[in-house]
Amino acid sequence: MIDALCMSGTYPFRYLSMSTEAVASKLALEGFRHCVMFNLTALFHRDPWWANVEFAKEDPSVNCTIHKLAVFNPDYEDKLRIREYSKMGYVGFITSPIYHGYRIMRRSVISNLIEALSNGAVVILNLLEDLRQMHRAYSFRYRIMLGELNDALMTLKTTVKRESGEFRVLLSHFPYNDLVNLRSLYNGDIYVDFASSQVLGAPYSHIEELVKLYGASRLVLSTGFIMKYPKSSILKLQLSKIQDKDKEAISSINAGGLYGIRT
Amino acid sequence: MVKLVINLGGAVDVHTHCYPDMGFNEEMIRLSRMLGIEQLWVSYHPYAMTGFKPPSEEVWKANEFVYELSRKFKEVKGFVYVNPLNHDAVKMTEFFIKERGFIGVKLYRAVRVSRRIVDPIIEVAVENNVPILVHTAHRLYPTSRPNESEPEDIRSLALRFPKAKIIMAHITGGGDWEYAVSRVRDLLNVYVDIGGSVADYGSVEEAVRVLGDDRVLFATDTLISAAVARIMSANISEESRIKILKLNAMRILGEQ
Numbered sequence: 001m002i003d004a005l006c007m008s009g010t011y012p013f014r015y016l017s018m019s020t021e022a023v024a025s026k027l028a029l030e031g032f033r034h035c036v037m038f039n040l041t042a043l044f045h046r047d048p049w050w051a052n053v054e055f056a057k058e059d060p061s062v063n064c065t066i067h068k069l070a071v072f073n074p075d076y077e078d079k080l081r082i083r084e085y086s087k088m089g090y091v092g093f094i095t096s097p098i099y100h101g102y103r104i105m106r107r108s109v110i111s112n113l114i115e116a117l118s119n120g121a122v123v124i125l126n127l128l129e130d131l132r133q134m135h136r137a138y139s140f141r142y143r144i145m146l147g148e149l150n151d152a153l154m155t156l157k158t159t160v161k162r163e164s165g166e167f168r169v170l171l172s173h174f175p176y177n178d179l180v181n182l183r184s185l186y187n188g189d190i191y192v193d194f195a196s197s198q199v200l201g202a203p204y205s206h207i208e209e210l211v212k213l214y215g216a217s218r219l220v221l222s223t224g225f226i227m228k229y230p231k232s233s234i235l236k237l238q239l240s241k242i243q244d245k246d247k248e249a250i251s252s253i254n255a256g257g258l259y260g261i262r263t
Numbered sequence: 264m265v266k267l268v269i270n271l272g273g274a275v276d277v278h279t280h281c282y283p284d285m286g287f288n289e290e291m292i293r294l295s296r297m298l299g300i301e302q303l304w305v306s307y308h309p310y311a312m313t314g315f316k317p318p319s320e321e322v323w324k325a326n327e328f329v330y331e332l333s334r335k336f337k338e339v340k341g342f343v344y345v346n347p348l349n350h351d352a353v354k355m356t357e358f359f360i361k362e363r364g365f366i367g368v369k370l371y372r373a374v375r376v377s378r379r380i381v382d383p384i385i386e387v388a389v390e391n392n393v394p395i396l397v398h399t400a401h402r403l404y405p406t407s408r409p410n411e412s413e414p415e416d417i418r419s420l421a422l423r424f425p426k427a428k429i430i431m432a433h434i435t436g437g438g439d440w441e442y443a444v445s446r447v448r449d450l451l452n453v454y455v456d457i458g459g460s461v462a463d464y465g466s467v468e469e470a471v472r473v474l475g476d477d478r479v480l481f482a483t484d485t486l487i488s489a490a491v492a493r494i495m496s497a498n499i500s501e502e503s504r505i506k507i508l509k510l511n512a513m514r515i516l517g518e519q
Contacts, residue, residue, distance in 0.1 A: 001264060014441060016465055201460020201489040203287075225464065231492035232462040238267040239294065239488050251264040 002034040002255040002263065003027055003230070004193055005069075005094075005123060005172050005222035009040035009055075018226045021060035027223070028064035030230050034252075034261050035064050038094045040226075042071035043125075046100055049081065056088040067259055069094045069123060072116060074109040075102030082115045091259050092121035092168070098144055099127070104152045113152070117160050121168040121259050124149070126178070126196070146178060150185040157188050168258055172222055175199070176206050183213045190214070191258050193222035193233075200232045207240035216246035220255045269491065271299040271481075272505070275512035276490075278396055278432055278458045278482035280308035281332050281339075292336050294487050302512070305329055306342040306369035306396070308485070315372040315410065319349040326355070330363045341365035342396060346373045347381045356387045366516060367394045376412045377419035385424050394428040394515050396456075401438030414446035421450040428452060428515050433459035433484050435466050435493065444473045451478075454511070457493055458484030467497035467507075476503035480511050 006027060008020040018026075020037065027035045042051030048071040055068065070085040072093035085093070093116040096102075102109050104124075116122050126144060153169065160167045170191040171179070175198040192214050199206045210219055221237055223230040237247055256263050276295065281288045295303060307325035309315065317325070326343055333339040343359035345352050345368055359365040368388045374380055376397050388395045397420070400411045417431045429452055434440040436459030447453040457467055457479065470479045476499070483490035494507060 014465075197460050197462055197489075200462050200492075201486045203485045203487070224462075227464060228462040229464050229492045229496035231496040232489055235267075235269075235488040235492045238264070244264075247264045 001032045001221065001234075001251045002036070002261060003032045003223050003225070004036055004170065004220035004255040004258065005195065006035050006037050006225045006230075007040045007043075008037055008226065009042070009051075011040055011227065012044055016226060019060075020055070020058045020066065021062055023226055024060060024062040024064040024066050027225065027230060028062055030223075030234065032064050034067060034255075034263065036067045036069060036091070036255065036259055038069040038071055043094075043096060046073060046096075047076055048073055048096065052085065052090075053088070056090065067091045067261060071096060072112075073100055073102070074104075074112045074116075075100065075106065077112045079112070079115045082112065082119055086119040090120065091261075092116075092123065093119075094123040094172075095125050097125065097127055103148065104144060105148050105155075110152065110155055113156055114159050114163075117156065117167065117169070118163065121170065123170045123172050126171070126173040126175070146182050146185060149182065153186050153188065153190065170220065170258060173224065176202065176210075179210060180213065189218070191218050191220055191254065193220050194236060195222040195224035195228065195233060197228070200228070200236050205241065207236060208242055211242050211246060216242065216249055217254055219250045220258060221251045269298050269495065271491070271494075271508055273301040274299060274481055274508040275302040275304070276300050276483050277304045277430060277480045277512050278456045279303050279305055279485050281305050281329060282308050282311050283328070288332060291485065291487070292338060295338060298487070298491055301338060302340055303338050304342050304367060304396070304512075305332065305339050306344045309344070309371045309398075316348055317346055319346070319351050319355070322346055322349065323355060326359050326363075326365075330359070330365075333364075342367040342369040344369045344371065345384055346371075347378075347384055348373050353383045353387060356384050360387070360391050360393060365393075367396055369396045369398075370412075371398045372408065372411045374410050375416045377416040381420070382423070385420065385427050389424060389427050392517065394430055394454075396430045396432055399431045399433070399443070401434060401436070401440055401443035414443045417447055417453060418450060421447070421453045425452055428454070430454045430456055430480060432456055433482065434470060435459040435461040435463065435489075436484060437461055440466050441469055444470050448473050454478045454480050454515070456480045456482035456484075457507070458482030458486065458490055460486050460489055462489050462492060464496075467493050468499060471497075471499050471503055471507075476506045477511055477514075479507045481508045
């Protein structure tokens with residue numbers, strides 16, 4: 001299996017800290033042979049550069065191969081730095097939470113996202129902040145608006161396909177309702193995961209529905225570990241009533257295609 | 264993909280629900296059997312009722328539905344759903360415990376349990392030595408649910424009734440679970456269940472660290488995969504896991 005998104009480092013809003021080696025070792029025990037990881041500390045810095053530089057140096061010897069994502073504040077980067085990240089071995093980029101203050105349709109943001117896409121996969125992360133511990137008035141404003149996301153995806157897809165042909169974007173940690181509503185706006189290529197608690201914890205057939213909406217070749221298995229128990233996503237997939245070949249694709253093949261990982 | 268091999272060894276799900284839709288109930292039983300869950304403590308799902316203060320007739324009917332389900336599936340043990348605002352709430356509680364063999368009481372969002380109006384119902388539970396499962400929110404900023412119990416309300420209830428066996432529901436049902444468990448730390452008659460949709464890493468470990476492994480209970484609140492993932496992934500001893508999955512629930516019922 002490939003874990004399409006996990007993280008190491010320290011989460012600042014409750015006591016939660018784990019080394020890169022410990023994360024990969026735990027995932028290996030769960031049956032993952034590859035994981036795609038970013039650094040939590042970088043995610044919470046407005047300028048993630050130094051945390052990314054430190055993370056790039058980590059190379060623990062574990063049974064689960066680590067593929068790294070650079071945290072990427074699309075309002076703060078420039079093209080030179082994006083290329084530097086690629087030279088450091090990062091296979092892609094994950095966007096900073098929107099509460100860092102950017103708008104996804106801003107011209108500089110779109111420009112940096114296009115540059116990132118030409119250097120790897122891009123993960124657009126929905127709010128990772130613990131919404132449940134925030135006042136509703138604050139939590140609401142940090143959501144990515146679906147209309148704006150649709151506009152951004154359309155712009156990115158058109159531009160990237162024209163220039164390089166590869167459009168590898170994953171929407172991660174989006175609530176089920178957002179994924180459903182987005183599909184009525186945006187019908188193009190996109191990868192999605194089911195790492196949101198609103199999908200993992202639901203009693204309903206959300207995986208089956210997401211397969212219908214996005215296609216089995218566009219779902220990936222992200223554990224969201226260390227924020228979430230890694231078995232949550234695995235069990236959700238195992239207990240879903242989709243075909244075994246689709247489970248196989250979702251648990252490894254699709255993420256391999258997204259990040260260019262050979263299994 | 265790795266094949267599913269999980270056996271929870273006769274676990275007790277202390278907090279789950281049934282719906283009018285029998286297809287849902289049968290699927291829940293099927294999954295429970297597949298995963299090795301032997302007992303389900305079931306109350307009627309409040310969302311399947313017309314509101315959070317349902318009238319007496321509706322609550323009687325809902326509890327009878329649970330009773331019929333318990334006759335059909337041996338795993339199902341009834342919890343009597345009570346709206347304390349109903350005139351016959353005490354009579355209903357007694358009837359379902361004594362005549363229908365229900366093993367607990369479920370209180371939802373009609374009124375906070377810090378209110379004295381719940382006391383006669385709790386007295387019935389204490390007399391019959393059955394647990395009281397209280398729906399509890401763990402929000403730092405409660406704004407829209409004025410009648411929903413919070414950990415402070417649980418404290419009030421537990422201090423008024425030291426002999427009551429109180430289960431503070433779903434610490435992983437949303438909210439600040441670190442705060443929630445810390446508020447009931449010193450109340451030895453309060454248990455917490457780990458049901459709910461939230462898969463936050465460390466939540467089970469924190470409950471065990473603060474409360475000890477004797478006061479944490481396995482539950483799904485119908486959300487089976489998240490609950491099973493939590494208990495199977497938690498970094499706790501096997502002894503603690505077995506207590507949470509089964510032994511603590513049996514002790515509450517006096518079966519151990």
